[in-house]
Amino acid sequence: MNKTLASIVTNWVPSGSKVIDFGCGDGALLKMLAEQKSIIGYGVENDPAKINECISNGVSVIQQDIDTGIQDYRDMGFDLAIMASSIQCLRRPRNAMKNILQVANECVITLPNFGNWELRAGLLKGKMPSSSQLPAKWYETKNLHLCTIADFEELCSVEGFNIKKKIYLNNKGNATWLVSTFPNLFAAEAVYLIGS
């Protein structure tokens, strides 16, 4: 996770809150939130190497497949759920969104924007495009459900997921005028705070 993204998430997380990070990787974000916002944090991760990094980092982690496990965390008193760059890797992203909003009142979702002009240009060449957000080849990628910002916001509107805050970033992690004005074309990544 880049620094801008991390600082946005840090700003949005209430101090002392109870946070769950689905697809927490090495636990760096949770560790930072524990240090800066005194949160009680838990990560969910399925990669044994990353789990061991979490343990080394002193981050509480649960080894589980987030495709099946999200609903297990209902009624546990979470204030906020985070799903950073993971939603597009799930088999049923719409169900996952619904489940996340039953785990916590609010969730932070970040996703790579497949509508970004560089990716569109890549596709025009007739091949699956890649970028710094989407570096993997088509046959190696974990992404199952890539979408554009327009697609994602349409889903939120149809399903009644309330977007409380959003920030669009270019591929350098900056929220410039151009990116904020024409996000679907110029943003590389979008960050949302979503309520039920």
Next chain:
Amino acid sequence: MKVVSEKISFARSLSLESGQSLAQFELMTETYGELNQDKTNAVLVCHAFSGNHHAAGTKDDGSKPGWWDQIIGDGKAIDTEKYFVVSLNNIGGCHGSSGPTSVSSDSEHAFGASFPEVSVSDWVETQKILADHLGIDCWEMVAGGSLGGMQALQWAISYPTKIKKAAIIAASPKISSQNIALNEVAREMIRKDENFHNGNYLLKEVSPKKGLKAARMLGHITYLSEANMSKRFGRKLQDPDSKMGADVNYEVENYLQYKGEQFAQSFDANSYILMTKAMDSFDPAKSFDQDLIKCFESIQAKLLVVSFNSDWLFPKEYGLDIQMSAITAGIESTYVELEGEYGHDSFLFHTENYAMALQNFLESNE
């Protein structure tokens, strides 16, 4: 690795959870490595039901390496170059600590069947007394598998400020009706041995070895996974020259006969009953209206909960029960699920991910 074996006598009475008490008691201990000057590098390891104080290293007499030798030692997951590891035989056992085979203070005979009922909490109390004796104010970690994991969990509940980390491996916050049933079949085999004499076999100078052997054979099956047994024995026939008995056909039969026989030579039948009863009765939530979350609220230690997929005796749902209750209670707790080749016994064996999880947990700081 520096190894010290010591039998420590405590000339004080010990009140037990059952309401009974011991006028005095002894603990057979083994320690590995050295306690640092601040006494902040101490790790307690708790044995499972048939384990004992000999957790690591090989004794000079050429006997077997300790039960957790793959995990404890110089440069191993619980690194004895950094940590001072304490292991003991629990009371009620039969390897040197006060138990049914030790002589009662008010008679010249062994306790036998009259040794009082013991519980996981009682063991934690004696371990606390041992910590005080060694001058250890706070354990860096308490760890154990199976019944040992239950002790680690009880430590976190009973002494929130005296333990920093608890590694709870292949354990459960309470065992199931099926687990109790299996234990009862094993106990029944012992009781029905003609040499049992209501537990007073020592006075008659006999031993219910047949019952004990059969009980262990049943138990042993439950500690292994089906896949592991198939891989190890399959349907291979036993070589006729090394048969344990004329009736033996398959290798797996011979193996169980051999293991059962060995166990019956070294274990005490009354201890078997006491240890399994302690496992059956473990249920820390019972004093909290069966609410495990409430029970966990006082915990200050960090938890590491480990389950093994091949363990059908204490399946992963038991570990998840601990983990999910810990999360709801807001306790720092990590849950790791490993394949584990050996079923319930997987906690005894080194694998890379298992050792790394334990080591990273032990060595992690705030």
